[in-house]
Amino acid sequence: MVSLDSGVRSATSVRMQKAPIRDAIVAQLRRELELQARAAHESREEATSVENKAEGQYDMRSQEAAYLAEGQARFAAEIAESVSIYQTLELPDFTIDSVIAVGALITLEAKGRQSVYFLGPRNGGLETRVGDIDFVVVTPTSPLGRQLLGRKRGDTVQLPGRSGPALHHITDIR
Numbered sequence: 595m596v597s598l599d600s601g602v603r604s605a606t607s608v609r610m611q612k613a614p615i616r617d618a619i620v621a622q623l624r625r626e627l628e629l630q631a632r633a634a635h636e637s638r639e640e641a642t643s644v645e646n647k648a649e650g651q652y653d654m655r656s657q658e659a660a661y662l663a664e665g666q667a668r669f670a671a672e673i674a675e676s677v678s679i680y681q682t683l684e685l686p687d688f689t690i691d692s693v694i695a696v697g698a699l700i701t702l703e704a705k706g707r708q709s710v711y712f713l714g715p716r717n718g719g720l721e722t723r724v725g726d727i728d729f730v731v732v733t734p735t736s737p738l739g740r741q742l743l744g745r746k747r748g749d750t751v752q753l754p755g756r757s758g759p760a761l762h763h764i765t766d767i768r
Contacts, residue, residue: 611768612685612697612699612768613685614724614725615685615699615712615724615729616680616681616683616685618722618723618724619680619712619714619717619720619722619731620677620680620681621722622720622722623673623676623677623680623717623720624677626673627670627673627674627677630666630669630670630673631670633666634663634666634667634669634670637659637660637662637663637666638659638660638663638667640659640663676716676717679715679716680714680715680716680717683696683697683714683715684697685697686698688767688768690747691746692746692767693743693744693745693746694713694742694743694744694745694746694764694767695713695743696713696714696715696734697713697714698712698713698742698767698768699711699712699729699766699767699768700712700713700742700764700766700767701764701765701766701767702751702753702762702763702764702765703762703763703765704753704755704760704761704762704763705760708765709730709762710727710728710729710730711729711730711731711732711738711742712729712730712731712732713731713732713733713734713739713742713743714731714732714733715733715734716733717731717733718731718732718733718735718736718739719731738751738753742764745764746764746767747764747765747766747767748763748764749763749764750762750763750764751764
């Protein structure tokens with residue numbers, strides 16, 4: 595089990611601790627890539643199948659399957675590009691006075707509950723786990739990412755909640 599917490603936080607230990615986060619994101623993306631590549635292959639097979647040959651001028655089964663295969667192949671290519679981007683992603687060191695930037699692992703707290711986010715270049719919404727830490731990837735273009743960029747430990751951001759907007763305090767940046 596990988597722990598992101600340690601009593602001593604040197605620059606080297608922080609960088610080493612974030613590598614498993616990047617690895618978890620890449621692993622999740624690779625699983626998604628495999629799924630999408632398989633789906634694209636199956637759709638391509640369906641599009642070219644003799645069983646889907648048009649039986650009349652309004653029969654579009656084969657064409658619809660071809661459109662689906664093309665879309666899935668495009669999505670798989672985007673995921674493959676994301677894998678490459680994350681594999682080479684720099685994991686900057688953040689000190690107590692650092693401002694949030696891409697590569698930051700951010701802990702927010704509201705009403706005694708903590709949430710952990712990784713500010714990544716792409717694939718916002720991806721949820722994964724490293725050790726006992728669950729986190730969500732957010733991007734600089736997302737509403738939360740835009741609020742986090744440039745903020746420091748101790749600052750607050752506002753997120754929607756069940757009973758209206760709620761203030762979340764930035765308690766940690768790594």
